[in-house]
Amino acid sequence: MKFGHIFKERLKSEGFPPEWVESAISYSQLKKCINRLTNELSELGLDPQTLRQLLKKVEDFNAANKDDDKPLEYLLAGQAGLGEQQGGTAPFHPMLLVYVNETTGELDSAHLNEETRHKLQLLAIDTGLSDLRVVELPDEEPDCLPSRTVNNSAGGLRRRPGYRTVEVPLTSDIEFFSTLAAELVGLEELQEREQRRMRGEIERLGKQIARQTDPDRRANKKLLAIWRQIFQIYVESDIFFGTTESDHSARDSEAAVERFEKFASTIASHHLVDQMKREENLRALTAFMDINRNLLQGLRFGEINRIAMTKILKKFDKQTALGVKKTFPQRIEYPDFSQHLARAVCAEVNTQILSHVPRIDDYTCAMCMDIQWRPVRLRCQHVFCIRCLIVMQTNKQHFCPLCREKTVFDANAENLDLEMASFLKKWFPDEVKLKQRHNQLMAGKDEYGEVYQQKCCVM
Amino acid sequence: MALPKRIIKETERLMAEPVKGISAVPHEDNLRYFDVTIEGPEQSPYEGGVFKLELFLPDDYPMTPPKIRFLTKIYHPNIDRLGRICLDVLKGNWSPALQIRTILLSIQALLGAPNPDDPLANDVAQKWKEDQNAAIETARQWTREHAKP
Numbered sequence: 001m002k003f004g005h006i007f008k009e010r011l012k013s014e015g016f017p018p019e020w021v022e023s024a025i026s027y028s029q030l031k032k033c034i035n036r037l038t039n040e041l042s043e044l045g046l047d048p049q050t051l052r053q054l055l056k057k058v059e060d061f062n063a064a065n066k067d068d069d070k071p072l073e074y075l076l077a078g079q080a081g082l083g084e085q086q087g088g089t090a091p092f093h094p095m096l097l098v099y100v101n102e103t104t105g106e107l108d109s110a111h112l113n114e115e116t117r118h119k120l121q122l123l124a125i126d127t128g129l130s131d132l133r134v135v136e137l138p139d140e141e142p143d144c145l146p147s148r149t150v151n152n153s154a155g156g157l158r159r160r161p162g163y164r165t166v167e168v169p170l171t172s173d174i175e176f177f178s179t180l181a182a183e184l185v186g187l188e189e190l191q192e193r194e195q196r197r198m199r200g201e202i203e204r205l206g207k208q209i210a211r212q213t214d215p216d217r218r219a220n221k222k223l224l225a226i227w228r229q230i231f232q233i234y235v236e237s238d239i240f241f242g243t244t245e246s247d248h249s250a251r252d253s254e255a256a257v258e259r260f261e262k263f264a265s266t267i268a269s270h271h272l273v274d275q276m277k278r279e280e281n282l283r284a285l286t287a288f289m290d291i292n293r294n295l296l297q298g299l300r301f302g303e304i305n306r307i308a309m310t311k312i313l314k315k316f317d318k319q320t321a322l323g324v325k326k327t328f329p330q331r332i333e334y335p336d337f338s339q340h341l342a343r344a345v346c347a348e349v350n351t352q353i354l355s356h357v358p359r360i361d362d363y364t365c366a367m368c369m370d371i372q373w374r375p376v377r378l379r380c381q382h383v384f385c386i387r388c389l390i391v392m393q394t395n396k397q398h399f400c401p402l403c404r405e406k407t408v409f410d411a412n413a414e415n416l417d418l419e420m421a422s423f424l425k426k427w428f429p430d431e432v433k434l435k436q437r438h439n440q441l442m443a444g445k446d447e448y449g450e451v452y453q454q455k456c457c458v459m
Numbered sequence: 460m461a462l463p464k465r466i467i468k469e470t471e472r473l474m475a476e477p478v479k480g481i482s483a484v485p486h487e488d489n490l491r492y493f494d495v496t497i498e499g500p501e502q503s504p505y506e507g508g509v510f511k512l513e514l515f516l517p518d519d520y521p522m523t524p525p526k527i528r529f530l531t532k533i534y535h536p537n538i539d540r541l542g543r544i545c546l547d548v549l550k551g552n553w554s555p556a557l558q559i560r561t562i563l564l565s566i567q568a569l570l571g572a573p574n575p576d577d578p579l580a581n582d583v584a585q586k587w588k589e590d591q592n593a594a595i596e597t598a599r600q601w602t603r604e605h606a607k608p
């Protein structure tokens with residue numbers, strides 16, 4: 001099946017919102033543009049084969065010589081350099097240029113074979129003043145140029161003494177590039193709109209979840225544990241990006257979908273959904289899942305559009321031999337629709353949603369890897385549990401394990417962080433209870449030895 | 460005595476997120492004792508070799524560092540004939556916040572950057588200083604002979 005067809009089918013069948021589909025790259029329209037361009041070129045005697053041959057020669061020639069002596073070139077940007085000043089949106093002005101010696105009417109390259117040279121010469125001279133427009137780059141006054149010429153001072157054109165610059169008059173290429181460029185801008189705008197919309201949704205959902213997990217409300221007690229578990233599994237699923245030391249990369253949509261599905265089935269198998277009794281909780285969970293699905297769809301949409309762009313540029317080169325696939329991406333960057341969106345939204349999910357439910361990982365003691373209970377804040381601001389502090393002091397380990405400052409040495413009851421203690425008690429009541437018991441047990445062992453544990457159990 | 464939560468957590472993480480080129484598997488009958496392998500770093504004389512080590516977590520770990528020793532013969536100025544390793548973080552520079560994975564990474568780094576000025580194996584360090592190229596060649600040869608994957 002042809003790509004154009006596949007692309008169209010995908011846009012239709014994958015459930016993208018109509019607004020997205022409208023913003024997609026118009027592959028078939030661009031393809032028609034290429035066909036027209038091919039015709040234009042053939043009429044001028046520049047069929048792809050000739051052109052390819054020609055450009056190949058120019059390339060070889062350039063590789064061996066100073067690039068001042070090109071007999072022919074295809075410039076994408078008549079106004080290169082302007083782009084940056086105008087925020088990257090300078091209009092495209094592609095030009096196929098031939099340089100002809102003013103006095104002899106000869107093309108400036110001995111490396112072209114006689115036939116092509118002749119052909120171009122004919123183009124330049126015989127048809128030059130009727131079919132071909134000959135642009136003379138003026139010495140002083142760039143203002144009085146014909147319309148389809150370039151402002152020399154800003155342009156990518158070099159003035160070459162003794163040569164006439166002949167621009168092969170083409171129109172379909174302008175159409176092609178301005179259409180494509182406009183569509184890329186459109187995709188970028190779509191992405192910004194989507195991001196704003198999703199931000200609003202995330203914020204709303206964040207507030208709902210904050211209410212549903214507030215530990216001060218008695219009814220939430222169980223729910224807090226459920227949401228925490230869901231978010232824990234979510235974070236560990238690394239759906240959109242890797243978060244391990246060795247893997248920070250963004251995932252492609254296929255991998256992300258797979259991970260998302262695994263996340264969904266994991267929370268189902270832990271019966272986390274079943275435990276949600278009230279309607280509002282289920283609604284919030286559904287909204288959370290929808291945000292993620294939305295993001296996955298965006299990822300997918302970005303991917304297929306990117307493929308469409310690559311394919312259409314490839315086709316352009318194949319049919320015209322003008323070689324833009326390498327130069328075009330330098331001119332305009334493909335808006336990284338999906339990844340940019342995914343990063344922004346994931347960050348938003350973190351600050352607006354996940355942060356409402358503190359994670360135990362952020363409150364573990366670096367030494368025992370259990371909850372920091374009771375929390376002791378050293379002078380260096382590092383926090384350890386009181387049990388580990390006692391162990392360190394008993395062992396005359398005077399330095400903070402994290403920063404090696406001598407802050408363990410002089411820590412005392414004053415260093416207990418009471419504010420943090422009440423925070424931990426509020427958000428992690430079960431963990432605190434367990435750790436409390438453990439600390440007592442260890443303290444008992446310190447005092448009475450190993451048998452303490454057994455005694456305890458008997459009693 | 461029950462295994463401290465810390466050791467359980469470290470072990471779980473080593474299994475779930477292994478470090479590239481490093482493996483550490485606890486013995487079934489003694490969860491404080493690990494079989495370790497480290498792949499020789501690229502562009503070092505140990506490239507292509509897989510080195511076996513043993514690692515033991517003493518009772519007062521993490522107050523004291525893990526005990527580690529090379530089991531595979533290796534020609535390195537900071538590792539002696541018995542496989543003992545001269546590495547600051549295994550001695551005075553140990554901190555209870557360091558972990559098994561960080562220590563193994565340090566050892567891997569040591570293979571990539573031998574330091575003959577702080578030797579443990581004096582004869583090797585001497586050779587390393589006298590004729591570095593020859594020493595590196597010997598290290599390569601030992602790797603080929605003893606550290607076959």
Ligand SMILES: [Zn+2]
Nearest residue numbers: 365368385388
């Ligand atoms: Zn602790």
Ligand SMILES: [Zn+2]
Nearest residue numbers: 380382400403
């Ligand atoms: Zn500190």
